[in-house]
Amino acid sequence: MNQGHSSPSAPRAPQPGKGDSRRDFIWLTLGWLASLFALGASGFATLRSLVPNVLYEPSRRFKAGRPGDYPDDTATFIEEVRLFIVRKGSTYRAMSAICPHLGCTVNATVGKHPFLCPCHGSHFSPDGAVMSGPSPRGLTWHALSLSKDGRLVVDLDRAVTHDKTLVIQA
Amino acid sequence: MKSPKQVWLWFAGTRVGRSIFRVGLPESNLGRMQAMVSSFLLHLHPAKVHRHSLQFSSTLGLGLISLYLFLLLCITGVALMFFYVPSPEHAYDNMKDLEFVVSAGMIARNMHRWSAHLMVLCVFLHMCRVFYTGGYKPPREFNWVVGVGLFVMTLVLSFTGYLLPWDQLAFWAITVGTNIAGYAPVIGKKIQFLLLGGNIVGESALLRFYVLHVVVLPAAVVFMVALHLWRVRKDGGLSRPGEPDVLVPQSETGRLSTNKTYGLMELARGTSPAVGLDPADELPAWPHLVFREVLLFLATMAVVMFLSVFWNAPLEEFANPAHPPNPAKAPWYFLGLQELVAYSAFWGGVVVPALLLVALVALPYLDRERAGVGVWFARERRVAVTLFTLCVVAAVILTVIGTYFRGPNWGWVWPWAASVVVPH
Numbered sequence: 001m002n003q004g005h006s007s008p009s010a011p012r013a014p015q016p017g018k019g020d021s022r023r024d025f026i027w028l029t030l031g032w033l034a035s036l037f038a039l040g041a042s043g044f045a046t047l048r049s050l051v052p053n054v055l056y057e058p059s060r061r062f063k064a065g066r067p068g069d070y071p072d073d074t075a076t077f078i079e080e081v082r083l084f085i086v087r088k089g090s091t092y093r094a095m096s097a098i099c100p101h102l103g104c105t106v107n108a109t110v111g112k113h114p115f116l117c118p119c120h121g122s123h124f125s126p127d128g129a130v131m132s133g134p135s136p137r138g139l140t141w142h143a144l145s146l147s148k149d150g151r152l153v154v155d156l157d158r159a160v161t162h163d164k165t166l167v168i169q170a
Numbered sequence: 171m172k173s174p175k176q177v178w179l180w181f182a183g184t185r186v187g188r189s190i191f192r193v194g195l196p197e198s199n200l201g202r203m204q205a206m207v208s209s210f211l212l213h214l215h216p217a218k219v220h221r222h223s224l225q226f227s228s229t230l231g232l233g234l235i236s237l238y239l240f241l242l243l244c245i246t247g248v249a250l251m252f253f254y255v256p257s258p259e260h261a262y263d264n265m266k267d268l269e270f271v272v273s274a275g276m277i278a279r280n281m282h283r284w285s286a287h288l289m290v291l292c293v294f295l296h297m298c299r300v301f302y303t304g305g306y307k308p309p310r311e312f313n314w315v316v317g318v319g320l321f322v323m324t325l326v327l328s329f330t331g332y333l334l335p336w337d338q339l340a341f342w343a344i345t346v347g348t349n350i351a352g353y354a355p356v357i358g359k360k361i362q363f364l365l366l367g368g369n370i371v372g373e374s375a376l377l378r379f380y381v382l383h384v385v386v387l388p389a390a391v392v393f394m395v396a397l398h399l400w401r402v403r404k405d406g407g408l409s410r411p412g413e414p415d416v417l418v419p420q421s422e423t424g425r426l427s428t429n430k431t432y433g434l435m436e437l438a439r440g441t442s443p444a445v446g447l448d449p450a451d452e453l454p455a456w457p458h459l460v461f462r463e464v465l466l467f468l469a470t471m472a473v474v475m476f477l478s479v480f481w482n483a484p485l486e487e488f489a490n491p492a493h494p495p496n497p498a499k500a501p502w503y504f505l506g507l508q509e510l511v512a513y514s515a516f517w518g519g520v521v522v523p524a525l526l527l528v529a530l531v532a533l534p535y536l537d538r539e540r541a542g543v544g545v546w547f548a549r550e551r552r553v554a555v556t557l558f559t560l561c562v563v564a565a566v567i568l569t570v571i572g573t574y575f576r577g578p579n580w581g582w583v584w585p586w587a588a589s590v591v592v593p594h
């Protein structure tokens with residue numbers, strides 16, 4: 001294994017076998033490392049390019065109309081963001097309609113468990129707790145606040161516990 | 171009036187003909203073997219095939235049928251690509267155009283859809299046949315593993331395919347499927363984000379699944395099928411009873427020596443079809459194998475055509491993220507999985523499938539029983555056969571439940587009870 005890398009300018013003098021094999025070892029190691037690095041780096045770069053840096057998706061924080069738009073004692077479904085705005089008197093909450101199981105949209109129905117998921121049959125109570133079915137968690141409550149111009153603001157990136165409500169005195 | 175054979179002989183004898191085919195229509199066994207090795211398509215075959223391998227009952231032709239269906243899928247798939255734009259704005263309309271505007275468009279779409287369903291079925295049955303005849307035993311362990319890879323790829327190809335029409339089925343299948351990926355430990359959420367190219371099922375998800383479906387996966391399958399078929403030959407043709415007990419002949423020089431060779435054949439293994447066997451058990455591949463292959467292809471084509479003429483590929487309503495259909499069902503081959511995730515997404519969607527896959531890959535290395543190769547349900551393999559059958563039966567039961575016994579909100583229904591209509 002000692003052919004292939006003697007430089008033409010300095011013809012290699014015949015050396016004792018030991019030095020040669022050490023030199024081979026170093027070159028081979030370097031060669032392998034360089035090749036693996038090149039492969040790994042290209043692979044990583046390819047994969048990384050597929051992780052988007054910018055998302056052209058609807059904003060995760062948005063305004064959802066005035067508090068007065070929501071009738072008392074109802075859960076209003078906002079289709080585009082798959083969200084219920086739940087109003088009880090002066091308290092407001094934003095509850096996700098996305099089933100925590102595998103992401104289907106739950107239906108609001110009249111009955112014992114008002115939220116049913118058609119995909120694998122999870123049932124949720126009025127405040128989103130799992131009553132039955134495979135969902136590992138209850139429906140998510142999202143942070144709700146009031147903007148300066150008097151609109152409700154939903155933040156889908158912030159989940160809150162369900163005792164956190166927005167109270168608006170009319 | 172000249173017969174087609176005479177015309178062929180005349181053409182094969184001309185200068186041009188000889189330059190293309192090299193040998194004329196073979197008249198002797200030697201000529202037949204020469205024909206096999208000197209033609210690009212035919213040289214994939216061995217020059218001679220064992221009688222047992224030619225019997226329909228040995229393989230039920232399932233591997234070949236799978237291959238033909240894949241071929242049909244490639245051809246009809248390319249035809250469909252001319253009319254399809256992978257964007258949520260156009261995809262659904264393109265499906266409608268294929269049905270109502272493009273000449274023969276619906277036939278192409280039907281053929282593509284039914285071939286896909288049949289391919290899933292045939293690949294699965296092929297796997298069962300290989301198992302039940304002990305076809306994965308040494309030296310064919312690795313080819314079984316390649317096969318498992320092909321099985322998974324076949325399923326993923328179908329999965330990426332039915333996202334493309336951007337109808338309700340498409341949208342909810344991808345939603346549920348990528349969410350299952352999200353349950354994988356540690357990197358689940360990252361994989362989900364990468365698959366979708368974002369947080370929601372939209373434009374970039376459609377484009378990603380499209381590229382996977384029309385380029386990445388088919389290319390991978392072509393490579394794997396080539397490897398698979400090459401291995402079938404290098405492993406000594408199909409498994410059969412009374413095969414000489416393996417394997418690579420010992421030799422000082424590392425070159426392979428065999429006691430008998432046909433100069434036409436490259437012999438890499440001591441069990442190549444012609445070695446150490448009574449030649450009386452072997453027939454020239456031309457015409458015996460080639461004829462059967464052509465016949466099987468025509469039969470496959472006839473079935474696909476029949477289905478495509480009389481049944482249209484389904485197209486549900488336009489994708490609506492706000493309202494899943496109720497019940498929202500996957501295609502039949504994923505309904506067993508859907509039934510499993512209806513118990514638990516993590517256990518049913520990640521753990522059980524992963525364990526099954528590991529078990530399938532490990533199978534040929536764990537099963538040490540060497541007897542019973544080439545025999546259906548060999549008595550020596552009672553335990554293995556029973557275990558495998560239990561798994562198959564479980565899969566079938568889950569699929570049947572998902573298909574016929576699940577109604578609105580995935581609740582239990584009796585298939586013979588009047589169907590319930592749920593308003594969206």
Ligand code: HEM
Pocket residue numbers: 229231232233234235236237240293294296297300303304305306310313314315316317318319320321324395398402407408409410
């Ligand atoms: C795209 C899918 C596949 C194609 C096109 C394919 C094709 C073929 C073909 C044409 C044969 C020759 C014999 C026959 O027709 O049965 C074969 C044999 C074989 N296949 Fe497949 N196959 C596929 C998937 C699989 C799967 C899923 C497995 C198992 C997990 C598998 C394991 C094997 C083995 C071990 C053999 C050799 C069997 C023997 O020698 O008896 N293949 N395959």
Ligand code: FES
Pocket residue numbers: 099100101102103104117118119120121122133134135
């Ligand atoms: S997605 Fe809701 S129950 Fe599975």
